[in-house]
Amino acid sequence: MKAAAAASKEKPGDPGTPLTVPQLIERILSKVGPDLAADAALRQELKRRRSLAPEAQAHVSQSIFRHFRWLGWLNPESPVEMRIAQAHTLADQFAANPASISDEELIARAIPAWTREVLNVDAAWVRTLQREPKLWVRVRQDHEPALITRFAEGDLGALTPGPLPQSFTYGGTVDLFRLKEFQAGQFEIQDVASQAVGHLCDPRPGELWWDTCAGEGGKTLHLADYMGGRGLIYATDRADWRLERLRERAGRAECFNYRATRWDGGERPPTASQFDGILVDAPCSGLGTWGRNPHARWTTTATDVAELAAVQHSMLHNVAPSVKLGGRLVFAVCTLTRAETTDIANAFAAEHPDFEPVLLQNPFTPDVAPTSNQLTLWPQQTGGNGMFVAAWRRIRAAMVEPKA
Ligand SMILES: C[S@@+](CC[C@H](N)C(=O)[O-])C[C@H]1O[C@@H](n2cnc3c(N)ncnc32)[C@H](O)[C@@H]1O
Numbered sequence: 543m544k545a546a547a548a549a550s551k552e553k554p555g556d557p558g559t560p561l562t563v564p565q566l567i568e569r570i571l572s573k574v575g576p577d578l579a580a581d582a583a584l585r586q587e588l589k590r591r592r593s594l595a596p597e598a599q600a601h602v603s604q605s606i607f608r609h610f611r612w613l614g615w616l617n618p619e620s621p622v623e624m625r626i627a628q629a630h631t632l633a634d635q636f637a638a639n640p641a642s643i644s645d646e647e648l649i650a651r652a653i654p655a656w657t658r659e660v661l662n663v664d665a666a667w668v669r670t671l672q673r674e675p676k677l678w679v680r681v682r683q684d685h686e687p688a689l690i691t692r693f694a695e696g697d698l699g700a701l702t703p704g705p706l707p708q709s710f711t712y713g714g715t716v717d718l719f720r721l722k723e724f725q726a727g728q729f730e731i732q733d734v735a736s737q738a739v740g741h742l743c744d745p746r747p748g749e750l751w752w753d754t755c756a757g758e759g760g761k762t763l764h765l766a767d768y769m770g771g772r773g774l775i776y777a778t779d780r781a782d783w784r785l786e787r788l789r790e791r792a793g794r795a796e797c798f799n800y801r802a803t804r805w806d807g808g809e810r811p812p813t814a815s816q817f818d819g820i821l822v823d824a825p826c827s828g829l830g831t832w833g834r835n836p837h838a839r840w841t842t843t844a845t846d847v848a849e850l851a852a853v854q855h856s857m858l859h860n861v862a863p864s865v866k867l868g869g870r871l872v873f874a875v876c877t878l879t880r881a882e883t884t885d886i887a888n889a890f891a892a893e894h895p896d897f898e899p900v901l902l903q904n905p906f907t908p909d910v911a912p913t914s915n916q917l918t919l920w921p922q923q924t925g926g927n928g929m930f931v932a933a934w935r936r937i938r939a940a941m942v943e944p945k946a
Pocket residue numbers: 736754755756757758759760761762778779780781784805806807808823824825826853876
């Protein structure tokens with residue numbers, strides 16, 4: 543096999559034990575578990591073997607992801623090599639002829655049974671989970687024409703325009719993180735559904751925003767682009783290491799109109815000022831990312847859904863007083879369970895008469911008039927992750943609890 547031969551390119555000086563490609567796949571699978579996600583194990587092992595040929599790296603990654611994507615069809619008693627071969631056969635057959643597997647079989651095997659209790663499972667959604675996910679990038683406006691030319695002329699693989707402004711799919715095999723254009727912050731790797739959240743926030747230059755769960759800053763940077771360097775974004779998260787990555791990314795993007803600071807979801811905001819807009823891109827069960835991250839299908843539980851819904855409910859309640867009169871509150875989660883989407887939005891509406899719904903224009907169907915402040919973006923409609931967004935505007939000053 544071409545990829546197996548490439549593994550022998552590991553140099554004796556490599557820190558990892560020289561392994562053949564099948565051995566490396568087996569090693570990665572043996573490390574994966576409830577405490578180590580497949581993508582993290584893959585990154586760890588590939589990082590130790592930087593000299594592995596790019597095509598061998600790609601084969602290892604594809605094998606790991608396909609293993610978990612097709613896990614419901616594999617016999618756990620079979621040797622790893624046999625399971626990997628079967629996963630590749632299933633993936634190739636399905637790609638060539640999606641009708642070769644019935645809706646019923648897909649629903650029964652591609653997702654855990656509890657999923658059917660927490661959302662209305664649509665076969666079209668499950669079909670998206672069995673395809674190889676697209677790689678989406680957001681090209682920053684000022685760099686768009688030059689970058690398209692660079693990709694076209696530099697033999698890097700095509701950037702194909704997507705449905706949203708500045709969105710593109712990448713069809714090549716180059717490691718985009720290593721490109722000097724990426725290092726210079728000319729584009730970001732960001733799923734199209736995440737890009738939709740930035741569009742729906744639509745902040746204006748000069749405004750004051752709070753990105754409460756900013757993580758590594760994917761949406762912070764998008765909001766900052768909208769604001770054109772004018773105004774300020776408080777970017778908070780409870781994970782300091784994520785904020786550190788955010789600072790690095792912001793540095794690359796030459797984004798300076800932000801303040802990164804810790805916030806743990808509690809009642810105390812990062813500043814006493816009230817905000818023009820608050821984005822709560824909340825921690826969630828992540829079912830919307832199961833196409834890209836198939837291992838998570840087998841580690842996420844119904845208990846996670848219930849616990850995360852409680853966190854989302856309390857976060858929205860805690861940040862609501864920090865929205866100024868006329869300001870907007872946007873709730874986003876990359877999941878599709880009722881408990882973390884419509885239930886949370888409906889509960890917030892019922893508990894907060896000081897907010898009114900803001901109709902959301904689906905950016906993927908700009909010709910269809912909006913009818914609701916709740917928007918579910920399904921992968922089968924967008925080609926990206928699943929995402930839920932809801933938005934409100936404050937119409938009355940916050941109610942002050944009378945002191946006892
Ligand atoms: C969906 S991710 C955010 C992704 C990020 N907005 C982006 O676009 O790249 C959710 C984030 O919530 C953070 N988080 C989880 N629990 C939290 C809590 N109690 N308080 C604050 N942040 C929390 C996680 O560290 C994670 O970064």
